[in-house]
Amino acid sequence: MRQSQLFTKTQKTPPKEDGINAQLLMQAGFIHKEMAGVYSFLPLGLLVLNKIIGIIREEMNAIGGQELLLASLQDASPWQKTGRWDDNKVDIWFKTKLKNNTEVGLANTHEEPITNLLRHHISSWKDLPLYPYQFQTKFRNELRAKNGLLRTREFVMKDLYSFSKNQEEHDEFYEKSKEAYGKIFSRLGIGEHTLLTYASGGSFSEYSHEFQAICEAGEDTIYVCQKCNIAVNKEIIEKQSTCPNCNEGNLIEKRAIEVGNIFPLGTRFADTLGLAFTNEEGKSKAPIMGSYGIGPGRAMATIVELSRDKKGIIWPKEVAPFAVHILSLPGGKEDGEDVYKELQDNGIDALYDDREETRVGEKLADADLLGIPLRIITSAKNHDTGSIEISMRDGSRGQEYVKKSEALKFLLANI
RNA sequence: CGGGGUAUCGUAUAAUGGUAGUAUCCUUGCUUUGGGAGCAUGUGGCCUAGGUUCGAUUCCUAGUACCCCGACCA
Numbered sequence: 001m002r003q004s005q006l007f008t009k010t011q012k013t014p015p016k017e018d019g020i021n022a023q024l025l026m027q028a029g030f031i032h033k034e035m036a037g038v039y040s041f042l043p044l045g046l047l048v049l050n051k052i053i054g055i056i057r058e059e060m061n062a063i064g065g066q067e068l069l070l071a072s073l074q075d076a077s078p079w080q081k082t083g084r085w086d087d088n089k090v091d092i093w094f095k096t097k098l099k100n101n102t103e104v105g106l107a108n109t110h111e112e113p114i115t116n117l118l119r120h121h122i123s124s125w126k127d128l129p130l131y132p133y134q135f136q137t138k139f140r141n142e143l144r145a146k147n148g149l150l151r152t153r154e155f156v157m158k159d160l161y162s163f164s165k166n167q168e169e170h171d172e173f174y175e176k177s178k179e180a181y182g183k184i185f186s187r188l189g190i191g192e193h194t195l196l197t198y199a200s201g202g203s204f205s206e207y208s209h210e211f212q213a214i215c216e217a218g219e220d221t222i223y224v225c226q227k228c229n230i231a232v233n234k235e236i237i238e239k240q241s242t243c244p245n246c247n248e249g250n251l252i253e254k255r256a257i258e259v260g261n262i263f264p265l266g267t268r269f270a271d272t273l274g275l276a277f278t279n280e281e282g283k284s285k286a287p288i289m290g291s292y293g294i295g296p297g298r299a300m301a302t303i304v305e306l307s308r309d310k311k312g313i314i315w316p317k318e319v320a321p322f323a324v325h326i327l328s329l330p331g332g333k334e335d336g337e338d339v340y341k342e343l344q345d346n347g348i349d350a351l352y353d354d355r356e357e358t359r360v361g362e363k364l365a366d367a368d369l370l371g372i373p374l375r376i377i378t379s380a381k382n383h384d385t386g387s388i389e390i391s392m393r394d395g396s397r398g399q400e401y402v403k404k405s406e407a408l409k410f411l412l413a414n415i
Numbered sequence: 416c417g418g419g420g421u422a423u424c425g426u427a428u429a430a431u432g433g434u435a436g437u438a439u440c441c442u443u444g445c446u447u448u449g450g451g452a453g454c455a456u457g458u459g460g461c462c463u464a465g466g467u468u469c470g471a472u473u474c475c476u477a478g479u480a481c482c483c484c485g486a487c488c489a
Binding site for chain 1: 449
């Protein structure tokens with residue numbers, strides 16, 4: 001895309017905003033704040049969000065997930081059956097009314113609707129296991145939104161629900177989901193910081209699991225086992241002071257962001273809502289359920305918190321809005337156009353700073369702020385030597401000069 | 416939900432009971448051109464409603480919004 005056509009602007013003075021993530025994302029023009037805890041995604045922000053969603057989708061499909069899209073408007077009755085309609089039980093509901101006065105809710109999660117829906121589609125053991133998932137907007141009426149995109153009142157969530165024939169099948173998928181989550185956070189560029197964390201399992205299992213990215217901006221406190229590189233959360237450490245994995249006690253306290261969680265649900269929802277299948281012996285059984293969540297927006301905020309410097313964001317390769325940022329400095333227009341066209345023809349996403357009135361310093365400062373991983377500079381100086389100049393936003397490699405005719409080959413090898 | 420604070424151009428901020436200023440952004444022009452350059456130029460603002468006052472952006476009350484601390488986060 002040509003930067004001269006991009007309608008969003010960067011700001012020289014950062015907005016006064018809580019959370020470095022929102023501050024940088026707003027300053028760079030990725031998001032817009034609508035109100036406390038509610039953000040809109042602008043073109044650059046949506047590109048990143050969609051990259052994140054794409055990665056999650058690939059990994060969910062790889063373990064047998066089937067994508068669907070459930071409704072946001074919720075009928076009260078399934079929630080009333082499970083006891084989760086009551087505002088005293090679940091205090092984050094947004095509720096509203098139809099014209100005929102029927103009360104409806106804006107979904108904050110989807111265990112009830114998915115379970116209820118599957119009553120129409122599951123009847124035999126042959127229909128299981130089933131792993132439906134979605135990317136869907138959740139509404140949660142938080143008493144206090146904070147930390148930018150880390151705690152919002154409206155956010156897209158990937159939620160997968162597993163329906164298994166028996167405990168063994170459930171456990172097998174649960175373990176697979178752990179691995180898939182590991183891959184996701186690694187591809188998002190925060191794998192090194194993200195630890196599997198034991199959390200309370202509720203009534204159906206000893207543990208559930210969170211994926212906690214160690215970060216000072218986080219709201220959670222976790223306790224990291226120095227030996228296993230896993231962690232436990234507050235709930236667990238209050239009950240036991242040792243690592244559940246190795247049983248040793250050397251646990252270090254850290255702040256962290258919960259970027260994902262997986263949770264065994266047993267048969268609670270199926271029992272209450274009447275979801276059952278006929279097993280091989282002809283008996284009616286409730287499927288074993290689990291839920292598996294990741295918030296792409298929160299993941300995006302976490303990436304920004306963990307991957308930045310004084311000058312701006314440093315997007316990891318797989319989530320960057322563009323693979324390459326071409327800056328045409330004075331005397332570099334001709335080369336800039338050529339390189340941009342060549343990249344386009346070869347399917348490489350590039351942002352091309354073709355702005356003619358913009359000064360060099362501003363272009364460079366903007367590029368630092370936007371954080372696209374690989375930068376190409378064309379200029380009079382480079383033109384004279386028949387080269388383009390390539391550098392990495394993260395500073396992992398210094399400036400390299402490549403013959404213009406070799407540029408594509410070089411890029412294909414490095415993005 | 417408890418406690419505290421703030422509200423002034425798009426952004427960041429200042430002052431003031433008597434016609435609201437700066438920086439940045441934006442317009443226009445000239446000079447510049449490898450790290451937000453210079454000069455000039457123009458546009459744009461006191462959250463809402465009451466009250467006190469000759470006069471309120473300023474003081475008071477209420478509302479609303481936002482922020483912070485805490486609690487909460489199934």
